[in-house]
Amino acid sequence: MTDTLETVEAPPRVGLLLRVLPTGLYAGRARVLVERSLLVNRRAWLAVVSGFFEPVFYLFAMGVGFGKLVGDVTGPGGEPISYVAYVAPALLAASAMNGAVYDATFNIFFKFKYAKLYDAMLATPLGPLDVAIGEIAWALLRGALYAFGFLSVMLVMGLITSPWALLALPAALLIAFSFAAIGMACTTFMRSWQDFDLVQLALMPMFLFSTTFFPLAVYPGPVQVGVQCLPLYHAIEIMRSLCTGYVDVSLLGHLLYFLVMAAIGVLVASRRLGVLLLR
Numbered sequence: 001m002t003d004t005l006e007t008v009e010a011p012p013r014v015g016l017l018l019r020v021l022p023t024g025l026y027a028g029r030a031r032v033l034v035e036r037s038l039l040v041n042r043r044a045w046l047a048v049v050s051g052f053f054e055p056v057f058y059l060f061a062m063g064v065g066f067g068k069l070v071g072d073v074t075g076p077g078g079e080p081i082s083y084v085a086y087v088a089p090a091l092l093a094a095s096a097m098n099g100a101v102y103d104a105t106f107n108i109f110f111k112f113k114y115a116k117l118y119d120a121m122l123a124t125p126l127g128p129l130d131v132a133i134g135e136i137a138w139a140l141l142r143g144a145l146y147a148f149g150f151l152s153v154m155l156v157m158g159l160i161t162s163p164w165a166l167l168a169l170p171a172a173l174l175i176a177f178s179f180a181a182i183g184m185a186c187t188t189f190m191r192s193w194q195d196f197d198l199v200q201l202a203l204m205p206m207f208l209f210s211t212t213f214f215p216l217a218v219y220p221g222p223v224q225v226g227v228q229c230l231p232l233y234h235a236i237e238i239m240r241s242l243c244t245g246y247v248d249v250s251l252l253g254h255l256l257y258f259l260v261m262a263a264i265g266v267l268v269a270s271r272r273l274g275v276l277l278l279r
Contacts, residue, residue: 033137063088095149099143140177
C-alpha cells in the first residue's frame with residue numbers, strides 16, 4: 001500500500017493541475033490524497049461540477065428575474081446598485097461554500113464508514129493530520145472550481161466593475177478551505193446517513209438569511225447579532241466588498257474569522273480521525 005501511494009504516476013492533465021496548485025495546500029504526504037482524488041474523479045467530472053449550477057440558477061431566477069421588480073438597492077458603500085449586482089457576490093460566496101461542504105461531508109463519510117479508505121491509509125506513513133489536510137485541500141479545490149465558474153458568469157454579465165474583484169478568487173479559496181475544514185470535523189461525529197439531514201438544516205437557513213437576498217438592516221436588532229455569527233454572512237461581506245470595490249478595515253475582521261474557523265476545523269478533524277482510526 002505504501003508503494004502504491006508514493007509511486008503512482010498521474011496522467012499529464014492531472015499532473016499539470018497538481019503543479020499549478022499552491023504548494024502549501026498539498027505539501028508533503030497530504031499531496032498524495034489530492035492526487036488520488038483527481039485520479040478517481042477524472043471520469044466523474046459531471047458529478048463534480050454539477051453543484052456549480054445551483055447558484056447560477058438562483059442568480060438568473062432571483063437576481064435577473066426578481067430583480068426586475070426590485071430595481072436598485074443600497075450597496076455596501078451606500079451607493080445604489082442593481083439588485084442582480086447585489087445578489088451575485090453573495091451567490092459567489094455560497095458557491096464556494098457548497099462545493100467545499102458537500103465534498104467534505106458526504107464523500108468523506110462514505111470513505112470513512114463504508115470504503116474504510118482511511119484505515120488503509122493510516123497503515124502507510126500517512127498520519128491523521130495528513131489525511132485531514134489532503135481531504136480538505138481536495139474539497140477546497142472543488143469549492144474554488146465552483147467559485148471560478150461563477151466569477152466567469154459574473155464577468156460575462158458585466159457584474160464585475162472593480163479591480164478589487166481580482167482578489168475574490170483567493171478569498172473564495174480561504175472560504176472554501178474553512179468550510180471544508182469545519183465540514184470534515186463535523187463529519188467525524190456523524191453516525192449514519194440520517195445525520196446528514198442536520199447538514200441541510202444548517203446550510204439552507206444560512207443560505208437564505210445571511211444577507212444573501214436582502215440587507216442585514218431588515219432584521220430586528222437581536223436577530224442581526226445572530227446573523228452576524230454565521231460564517232456565510234462573513235463570506236458574503238467579503239465577496240460583496242471586493243466585487244463592488246468598497247473595501248475598508250472591517251474586511252480584515254471577516255478574513256480573521258475564516259482563519260480561526262479553518263484552524264479549528266483542521267485541529268478537530270485531525271484529532272477526531274486519530275481517535276476513531278487509531279484506537
